[in-house]
Amino acid sequence: MQAQVSRLEFRDAMARVCAPVNIITTDGPSGRGGFTATAMCSVSDDPPTLLVCMNERSAQTGLFLANRRFCVNVLTQAHQHLAAKFAGAISDMGERYDAARWQVMASGQPALSDAIVSFDCVTEAVNRVGTHNVMFGRVVDIRHGSEEAALLYVGRNYMQPTALGSFGG
């Protein structure tokens, strides 16, 4: 018989997995949006493709799916305050964007000026899996930025800069 894993067991186990923190932005005919996400990873290098998982209950779901473009901005330690804002500490999108400097990619997508790297994506496919929409983005442009250490999230907390020293930072 297959073992059953509860939602809570899964969430507690995933909380032990260390992940880089990103802000996923979008701009287009349906408006500007942005949210903090750790559920981002590479899918393929040919064609260059990544994925982002977005909770279906997010008020921004329609916006992201309609614009069919998004930008993944990989955060540094200096962006903890910004990650909190884009995770809901501030609800007004204008105020979220006002808290940082942005550049506009050729596609029109907002890239965080001092992100480690920004991936400009065209949404190739969206698969609904359980509670989340998995957005597959074809990477059409890349912008390199800060050399600072990455902002990480583990144990339901941002990793403290002192702990990052052990990574050689």
Ligand SMILES: Cc1cc2nc3c(=O)[nH]c(=O)nc-3n(C[C@H](O)[C@H](O)[C@H](O)COP(=O)(O)O)c2cc1C
């Ligand atoms: C560290 C961290 C990682 C998160 N990762 C994800 C994620 O991968 N996918 C997602 O849909 N929401 C994720 N969230 C939650 C969203 O950022 C948050 O629900 C959303 O921005 C709040 O909704 P709003 O933008 O509509 O106000 C994460 C939140 C935090 C603090």
